[in-house]
Amino acid sequence: MTRNKTYDVLKGLLIILVVMGHTQFFGHDFVFLFHMGCFFIISGYFFDFKKVENKKELIDYIKRKIKGLYIPFVLYNIFFIICNNLLFKINFTSNYFSLFTMIKKIALTLLFYGRTDLTDSTWFLQSLFFISVGYGIVSYLLRNNENKIAILGIISVLLSLIGFILNRINFNIYQIGTICSSFILFYIGHMGNYIKLNKFNKEYLKIVLFGFSIGYLLILNNILRGYIIRVMQNQIYNPLIYISASVFGFIMMYLLADFISKRKKLATNLSFLGRNTIPILCLHITSFKLVTLIEILCSNIEIEKLSIVPVYDNKYWIILTIVGTIVPIVINILLKNAININNKKRRNWTKKKGSRIFSVE
DSSP states (O other): OOOOHHHHHHHHHHHHHHHHHHTTOTTHHHHTTTHHHHHHHHHHHTOOGGGGSSHHHHHHHHHHHIIIIIHHHHHHHHHHHHTHHHHHHTTSOSOOOOHHHHHHHHHHHHTTOOOOGGGGGGHHHHHHHHHHHHHHHHHHHTTTOTTHHHHHHHHHHHHHHHHHHHHHTTOOGGGHHHHHHHHHHHHHHHHHHHHOGGGOOSHHHHHHHHHHHHHHHHHHHHHHTTOOOBTTTTBOSOHHHHHHHHHHHHHHHHHHHHHHTTSHHHHHHHHHHHTTHHHHHHHHHHHHHHHHHHHHHHTTOOGGGGGOSSOSOGGGHHHHHHHHHHHHHHHHHHHHHHHHHHHHHHHHHHHHHHHHHHHHO
């Protein structure tokens, strides 16, 4: 599937909303209605039955998910677990790990479970992995069934109901409640690939859809009055509200991304963010500490306030959003450059070593 610029812009907008939401700004309850649900829908949109038509393709599909979701989860979390006590000393975290706790958390991380306060956002990588792999396996098993789309829909609805039940009994170990509740959004995204929103190419239709979507979300936000959908904890009001909020949030943000994609410079920057959502997801909470530290140094505030997650003070939410978005990108670029330089040196060293061996022979 060719890369869709509008969807890169869309992911760029959504990852900014993720960062903004974690600043605890005044509209975070509105953002929390739909922002993570949209990511599940987008992931489903790019699923294709052709990716799992036979056993080899299914294995390749799972390998890609391991590389794209499991590996980043493990690397970021193990890094922060190892560095935890150093971060504790400089008040970036309030938890001190004994050696046993550290080993236990690393083992749990390898089992796709352990997280730290600073990498709590990586729950999404865990949930999306199990949803996308599960969807791929079921699709493979149904590959020769003419009613596979309908069966997947029924499975999605049943899982949504199970997710709601797990929400009521407050059971979400291994994000199983979140996975069940959000599986249907992946399915909706997959079905959206057949519907294709770009068929609504008339400007007045886009305006009507956008207006209806934002109106629905504003009304819903007003009705809920302070009740916040928290997908990580599987805290949803009920399946219909979670699903409808995610769908209309997706339509609203997609149409905004479609509008922005025609503005070349802005679209380019947002597309870049959309292609680098994982480092932002994993590092933005740590990046917030830089803003809080400056605030503490400039004010009469206890240094211990620095350890509060996600933020101590939300009045600087604009600055927190900018820093939480840009700093992870800068770190990611520096790491990639360092790895490329190191790989280049290793290749040069290998070539020199090989030429010496050849000359001796």
